[in-house]
Amino acid sequence: MPVDYSKWDALELSDDSDIEVHPNVDKRSFIRAKQNQIHMERQQRRHQIETLKYERQVNDGLMNRISSLLAALKRHAADAETRNPGEVAFQAVMESAGNPADDKVPERPPGVHANVEQPPSYTKMMASLLDQVNKALDEKKPENRYTAMMEEIEDHLRKVQELQSDLLKKLAELEKVESSKITSDSIHTGFDSSHITKSQPSAPGEKKVDDSKVELLNPNFSLTKPDESKATPSSEPDDDDEVQTSPDAHKFAQIKASDYRQSHAFITAHPHILTEKETDGILVLAFDAQLEGKDDFAQQCVHQALLLQYCRALGRDGVAMFFKRITTKGHQAQEVFYKDVRDTYQRIKNRAKEINAQRAAEGGSAGGVEQIQLHAVEPGTEIKIRIPPENSEDEGEKNARKIFEGFSDEMKKALESGSLDKVNEVLGKMKVEDAEELVGLFGEAGVLSLEEQIIDGTTEEGQKKIKELEEQAASESYADDPE
Incomplete structure (x- = not known):
């Protein structure tokens, strides 16, 4: 990719050493002369630009005065035919004088026309212009002096306008040359300031806030009680909470x-019932009712839930608008609303039917209701049944016997038989909550105890049992070994 060096063409160096001169000319002297020439031309150009800008400013004020005088003369042109033209012209001059505060010419910039006196005021300029006009009229001696005066003034205005145009062209040329060169004066300091946010001094008596506190990723974690920090519940609400x-x-x-x-x-x-949460709550009622086979109430709940939804969706005046439309005979809104109710209820009905069928299938395959059964978990142990003695002097045994007497006759017979299977059979007929409570009473009364199983190793059945226990223990130890 070629490198573009054209941006350096506008760079003007007054002390450029990369220059070739005649052997008879001293190079350093030539560079200094060239440097002085560049600086002098640059100063003259800038001085000329300032002068032209000032002259244009003065000429603008003079043009405004001449234009005002011409406008006043044209307004009184009709009066000049019946009155003395000199008096009418004098009246026009007085009207165009303007504000005395604006009569002063702008101050000259430093160095501009330094050898020339300060320009006269605009009033003196206009007086000089009128003198020139009168001299020209005296020489020409026109028939209509008033009209000739306006023509002479228009001619002066045209000359000033042409002068302004020439000044503008020359000023544009000088500014173009000035801006075409990159000099050291073109370098400006960009951002030469800095700002530091200082801390505000604390008021007397105010405690100083400690900013050195470390922010923790897990503020609830405790080194001494890590389990408690893990179990700390979150205070944020769960979006999956049941409606x-x-x-x-x-x-x-x-x-x-x-x-x-x-x-x-x-x-x-x-009015607070017009929320999405309340609508969902009523739809849950409809679903539960359909599961229980209450079709009419389920359909009624769907209707009421969608009624709230429509009122909320119609905006600020949705309640009045909905009831007005739904109670108007033949209104199209009725058909739309009732169709939505039917479709929603049908979906709930179908889903409830599927759930009931699934529950029935799961209930049949499971063989009934959930049950509580007693079994020994550890190998080599068995659950023994002990009946508290009836006539014991020990307070603990008395309390245990009292609990035992509170059991049902069926359960007491099962316990007295000493068979765990019969006890499980009775527990299987009970509800889960009642069975759990009964097992708790077993523990309080000491009816059940876990003991090691005695195996007779001399018999074939005992040897087989021992072998099964050894294999089971070996498999458990293998599973616990990470290697």
């Missing part, structure tokens, strides 16, 4: 679908 139906939503769901008057009154009295 709960509020009491007001329950009441609203009980309103008949056809009773729009009562529904409207309830919403008016309880």
